[in-house]
Amino acid sequence: MIPIRYQELLEISHQRSLKAEEFVELEKIFCAYPDSRAQWQEDKTMDSLLKQLSVSAPSVDICHRVMHTIQQENMQKCARKQSIFRYLSFFAKVDQPISAIGAAIFLFSLSGVFLINETETFKVDGHNPDYELNSLPGISNSDVPSPDVLQDFAAIIYSAEVEKMIDTDLLSTLASTQ
Amino acid sequence: MDLSDTTDLDLVQEIRDGNTQSFQVLMDRYKNPIYQMAYRMILDPFEAEDLLQVVFLQVYRNLSTFKPQGSFRAWIFTIARNTCLNEIRRRRRKPVKSLDELTSDSQKIPFQVVDHEQQNANQILLQDELVDILGRILKEVPEKQRTALLLYQQENLSYDEISKILGCSIGATKSLIFRAREHLKVRLRPYLNEGAWTPAVFL
Incomplete structure (x- = not known):
């Protein structure tokens, strides 16, 4: 079983050349584990081959093609922005911030909705006295008696009641006997 | 201005500030390794080149999402790998027979020794x-x-x-x-x- 240090030294050798003391360590491992020398050679061969493994480069104009696509996308974005600004300039100047215009539109529509809502509520509830009075059928201002006339309303009612309570037969009998 | 010594993070910042020339430098820096990775995954040099183009466009479009505290190298390779995996999945759904498959294996492999x-x-x-x-x-x-x-x-x-x-x-x-x-x-x-x-x- 090759020690862990062997693997560590192999990993170090992938990043940089081994130092003198690390070579000494490696030699000690080779002496202690004779198979490790062949394995080291195999590993280093593998590293060497993997380093040499290379595919052909991409086309030279690949970057140019990407840049061309990016520029086209940027131009499309600019055109889209300009069309939005043109639309907004119908309401305000182009250099004004869009947020301010948006806020103004929002407040305007909010107040409109509030006003419409208030009017509708008002019509349904009918709290306006003038509206209520005019909406009652068959009653006009001329039919309503003045408050002065109605001041003795209770006394008049009472006197009418008193008149009903008088026993006219008894009074006539008394008058005939006299 | 020579941008070859500029770090990836500085280049990213310059691209974010609107300097598209810096993106050209980034592409020059990564085109070969990403192409190699794409080729190893897709095993088709033409597809690998198309994917390389897609990867660079995605990098440019999503540059605002890159966090500077991370490694740009890891980020770009992640995008490249995900793009290649998507392509592999797409191919599994719709297998396409390439004309290159008609050529012999040895002709097809573009390996070079350096x-x-x-x-x-x-x-x-x-x-x-x-x-x-x-x-x-x-x-x-x-x-x-x-x-x-x-x-x-x-x-x-x-x-x-x-x-x-x-x-x-x-x-x-x-x-x-x-x-x-x-x-x-x-x-x-x-x-x-x-x-x-x-x-x-x-x-």
């Missing part, structure tokens, strides 16, 4: 052949293991960066690399033991 200057012609030929064999054996390795191994060996990414790209733990990443290497070693051993390809040739 840095031959100090070796004699015989060694070069042997090494070319072994690299070619390795490239073919590499296709047998599962995608995750292959990607982990190549990011580690060829792009020199750290275990931490690879684990973020693959979406697994550092331990799992080490295990993927180890298993990929073991698979390659076992499959290459018969060639190495033939005598012609002595390990000393490559040391």
Whole structure:
């Protein structure tokens, strides 16, 4: 079983050349584990081959093609922005911030909705006295008696009641006997 | 202005400030490694190039989502891998027969051997052949293991960066690399033991 240090030294050798003391360590491992020398050679061969493994480069104009696509996308974005600004300039100047215009539109529509809502509520509830009075059928201002006339309303009612309570037969009998 | 020494994070900041020239520098920096990764996953050089273009466009569009405290290298490779995986899934749903499949395997593989200057012609030929064999054996390795191994060996990414790209733990990443290497070693051993390809040739 090759020690862990062997693997560590192999990993170090992938990043940089081994130092003198690390070579000494490696030699000690080779002496202690004779198979490790062949394995080291195999590993280093593998590293060497993997380093040499290379595919052909991409086309030279690949970057140019990407840049061309990016520029086209940027131009499309600019055109889209300009069309939005043109639309907004119908309401305000182009250099004004869009947020301010948006806020103004929002407040305007909010107040409109509030006003419409208030009017509708008002019509349904009918709290306006003038509206209520005019909406009652068959009653006009001329039919309503003045408050002065109605001041003795209770006394008049009472006197009418008193008149009903008088026993006219008894009074006539008394008058005939006299 | 020379931007070749500028760090990735500085370039990203400049692109965010509207400097598209910095994006050109970033593309020059990453086009080869990402193309290689895409090729290894898709195994089609033309598709790999198309995917490279898609990856760069996605990087540009999503640059605002990149967090500067992270590694840009890991971020761009993650986008590249996810784009390739999407392409692989799309192909499974709608398999397309490429015209390249009609050509022989050896013609199709665009492997190249680099840095031959100090070796004699015989060694070069042997090494070319072994690299070619390795490239073919590499296709047998599962995608995750292959990607982990190549990011580690060829792009020199750290275990931490690879684990973020693959979406697994550092331990799992080490295990993927180890298993990929073991698979390659076992499959290459018969060639190495033939005598012609002595390990000393490559040391």
